[in-house]
Amino acid sequence: MARANSRQRLGPLILGRATARPRGRLQWYAYLSILPALCFVALFAVYPVAFSVRLATHRYVLTDPHNHPFEGLRNVAEVLGSYYFRRAGLTTLTFTASVVASVLAFGVTVSHYLNRPGRLAGFLRVAILLPWAIPVVMAGIIWKWIFNGNYGVLNALLVSLGLIPSYVSWFGNPILAPLTLVIAHVWKWGPLAAIMCLATLQAVPRDLYESAHIDGGSGWAAFRYITLPFLRPTLLILLILETVGGFVTFDLVYVMTGGGPGDATSLLSWFAYAEIFRFLDLGKGAALAFIIAAVTLGLSLVYVRLLRLEALYS
Amino acid sequence: MIRQRLIDAGMTAVGLVLALFILGPILWMLDSSVQLDRDLFTVPPRVIPQQPTLDNYRYVITRTPPKSYERVTMGGRVSGEALSILPALRNSFIVASSVTAVVLAVGAVAAYTYARLQFAGRDLTYAFILTSRLIPAISVAIPVFVIIDRLGLLDSHLALIVVYVAFILPFTIWFLTQYFGYLPRDIEEAALLDGCTRFGTLRRVVVPIVAPGLAAAAAFAFMGAYSEFLYALFLTRTIAAKTAPVVLVATAINFDVSFALASAALILTIVPPIIFALVFRKFITRGMLVGFGR
Structure with missing residues (x-):
């Protein structure tokens, strides 16, 4: 029973057992059928990674195109030791922690609202798909326009409600600028989290709540002991998606803040982009890209392990 | 009360x-x-x-x-770029629908094999395909640029199609493998007994049943390709291949932009995916249910 349950919970992450064990022609069919997919993926995974290793371990500055001495880990060391890396790393950690917490909180609370009966909730169940459908750079443009310091509709709204005395320069303030990114990110990705949580909530058998109610359990107890265990696998998957997603956020920064003011919103992937495309230092850019990839891969592996433990012990 | x-x-x-x-x-x-x-x-x-x-x-x-524009000061050349939104939308459509078609065809065939057949190297290749997606896009930007440049594809639809297929395919395969895994096997076995080949079973028996899953996978693929920005930004140069996100961002991030014009262009760009999402709503939510809900 426990085994079956764990397999079921791990469903999204591992491959179930296939029944058929083909021989001869079928065996060939199996390889043939995955060949095109493998080729595509290999061309854009194996070669680029190998190429990046070469770039990262050599000197590749486009302003000095014919000089590529081997430098070992010097690029990596220089990037790791630089002030900007530490700044960008810290900014990225803060940003990622904020979006993970906000998106998960949004997903859990909003999905509960969507799960209610009534017309408003029904309307919102449809409406919530819209931010998900809108490309992330478009979301960035929309929010940039809303947060506009001089003509933005948010400033006008807040002033007319008496919440702020005068117009605020959202993008000119090193504390508010990251906040605008978090809000835009939650607007864009929170709905997906809510839809996923809602899908899970709808799978919880109704009678569990009814018996909890009859037994005199509080709403909180029902949430803690019935809802949360059901939501847990979904929340863990969201945790992975959001951590990795937050860590490699680029589009919103490019559109909304350009890393500024100063370097207040200069996240790691923006820093890598600037290193490559502005300073034309491919070696350092590749080294930085490796560091980002290592961190996201490491995080994903930790989480997948957590998921497995979770599946084994629940 | x-x-x-x-x-x-x-x-x-x-x-x-x-x-x-x-x-x-x-x-x-x-x-x-x-x-x-x-x-x-x-x-x-x-x-x-x-x-x-x-x-x-x-x-x-x-x-x-x-x-009405005669007496309005325009944001000059940068706002002018909003005027190329229609050709950019055309590019976006060509790229996104080609990617969807390729990813569905290649992905469904591979996913069906992963869900149903046992063969040496099955788990290894599956893990390889999935983990490839964990590499952040920005990390392989330079090599991908070099590959596309060497293939002579820079600034073409094909460049974006190939790159997006490689990036979206792992998700499609994972998603469809999940989906196929939930299908009852009896019908297929009956078809196999009746002398259908594996591929024939896939085409005549499985595909009709999994149409909702395919629709969801198509929606995800289309949205992914339609929204992509980073690679579109540096693999394209002219309006021959620039997609809607690239054109709109170039317009909208400037200080002296005409916001009225940019909003109109933006609305034109987000209407298609919104309609798409609303039409495919059932499939998308049901697809998520299969992917995440169980």
């Missing part, structure tokens, strides 16, 4: 705030797109348009300035 009423009213208020947060930004863009800059660049901006006009759309679509 009164307490219940208060709770209901409070819940309605919460719902309205939520609706405002979700829909407000989109409605404000819609609102901006039917006004002119001279009304938008005021303090406070006009929320209720005084003279709603379709001139922004007219300008973006026909590329000839309507009369």
Whole structure:
């Protein structure tokens, strides 16, 4: 029973057992059928990674195109030791922690609202798909326009409600600028989290709540002991998606803040982009890209392990 | 009784705030797109348009300035770029639908094998395909640029199609493998006994049953390709291949942009995926249920 349950919970992450064990022609069919997919993926995974290793371990500055001495880990060391890396790393950690917490909180609370009966909730169940459908750079443009310091509709709204005395320069303030990114990110990705949580909530058998109610359990107890265990696998998957997603956020920064003011919103992937495309230092850019990839891969592996433990012990 | 009423009213208020947060930004863009800059660049901006006009759309679509624009100062060349939104949308459509078609064909065949057949190297290749997706896009930007450059594909639709297929395929395979895994096997076995080949079984028996899953996978693939920005930004140079996100961002991030014009272009760009999402709503949510809900 426990085994079956764990397999079921791990469903999204591992491959179930296939029944058929083909021989001869079928065996060939199996390889043939995955060949095109493998080729595509290999061309854009194996070669680029190998190429990046070469770039990262050599000197590749486009302003000095014919000089590529081997430098070992010097690029990596220089990037790791630089002030900007530490700044960008810290900014990225803060940003990622904020979006993970906000998106998960949004997903859990909003999905509960969507799960209610009534017309408003029904309307919102449809409406919530819209931010998900809108490309992330478009979301960035929309929010940039809303947060506009001089003509933005948010400033006008807040002033007319008496919440702020005068117009605020959202993008000119090193504390508010990251906040605008978090809000835009939650607007864009929170709905997906809510839809996923809602899908899970709808799978919880109704009678569990009814018996909890009859037994005199509080709403909180029902949430803690019935809802949360059901939501847990979904929340863990969201945790992975959001951590990795937050860590490699680029589009919103490019559109909304350009890393500024100063370097207040200069996240790691923006820093890598600037290193490559502005300073034309491919070696350092590749080294930085490796560091980002290592961190996201490491995080994903930790989480997948957590998921497995979770599946084994629940 | 009164307490219940208060709770209901409070819940309605919460719902309205939520609706405002979700829909407000989109409605404000819609609102901006039917006004002119001279009304938008005021303090406070006009929320209720005084003279709603379709001139922004007219300008973006026909590329000839309507009369109302004569006395409006335009943001110069940068706003002018909003005028190439139609060709950019065409590029976006060509790229996104080609990617969807390729990813579905290649992905469904591979996923069916992973879900049903046992062969040496099965787990290894599956893990390889999935982990490839964990490499952040920015990390392989330079090598991908070099590959595309060597293939002579820079600034073409094909460049974006190939790259997006490689990036989206792992998700499609994972998703469809999940989906196929939930299908009852009896029908297939009957088809196999009746002398259908594996591929024939896939085509005649499985595909009709899994159409909802395929639709969801198609929706995810289309959205992914339609939204992509980073690679579109540096693999394209001219309007021959530039996609809608690239053109719009180039327009909108400038300080002296015509916001009325940019909003009109933006609305034109987000309408197709929104319609898409609403039409495929059932499949998308059901697809998520299969992917994440169980």
